Amino acid sequence: MKHYPTYLQSLGLLLIFLLCTILSLLVVLPFFSFESSVGMTIIYTLSISLTIAIALFIRKNFSFVHKKFSPGVVAIAVVVFLSIHLALDPLTNLIPLSDLLKNMILETLQNPVAFFFMIVIAAPLLEELLFRGIILDGFLKNYHPWKAIFFSAFLFALIHGNLSQGVGAFLGGLLIGWIYWKSQSVIPGIIIHLVNNLVAFISVMLTPAADIYKSTAEQIDNPLWYWLMVVGCSLMAVGGTWFLHSYYFKDLKTEISTDTII
Secondary structure, three states, X not given: OOOOOOHHHHHHHHHHHHHHHHHHHHHHOOOOOOOOHHHHHHHHHHHHHHXXXXXXXXXXXXXXXXXXXXXHHHHHHHHHHXXXXXXXXXXXXXXXXXXXXXXXXXXXXXXXXXXXXXXXHHHHHHHHHHHHHHHHHHHHHHOOHHHHHHHHHHHHHHHOXXXXXXXXXXXXXXXXXXXXXXXXXXXXXXXXXXXXXXXXXXXXXXXXXXXOOOOHHHHHOOHHHHHHHHHHHHHHHHHHHHHHHHHHOOOOOOOOOOOOOO
16 A cells, blocks of 8 residues: 555645645735735745645644654754755856745845744744655655655755755755655754755845845855855765765664654
8 A cells, every 4th residue: 555645646735735825825815915024924834834734634644753863964964955055056046036036035134034934944844844754754655765855855846936946955855855764853854954044044134235136156256265165065065975874874774664753
């Protein structure tokens, strides 16, 4: 018997998320604008929370895999995660920012409290529970681990809705998915995701409004230092991944169990 969700069922789950988003819009729009920080935060939080609740009801198991993990795994993975995003900067700079993302950045500057809750608190917790705790958990019980991790990362990138975020989300999803498979816990992914989003939030808040849409290269304004950063981050991402594999995960058993809960 197949565990929930399969690949096909995960696409149905994304459809459920879309329907929950439409429902949340209908509930929130009479009171808040979709483009407002409060409106966007409520719609996002409500829609993904409903999706998680429906998914748990369908699979008839309300527990999440949660086993002990090494803090060293999380610390190194955070460095790898942040390094991946900076190493990808030359590629992501080629992709223009969507109007929605530009509006979110501007709204973050103007109304930071609501977006802090959505970006730093709600997104890491809810997205990890959905994409790793439910979707990847089901995939790992049904398919080869690397196929499961790859497709769950693809869905994670797809849900972001824009290419500029999607590239980093896909590679980040591969990393967190791998760590979830090896550590058998949703907690490391939540922490890694939270720290990454916190760094991004602080970066936006500390950037002068006149420079908010400038690329990293334009803000550094020194090609040598910029490419040293890119190369250095690439080496840290590769080296950190190798270190995790060699010293933490080499001999670790990776069977996903439903015996533990969070």
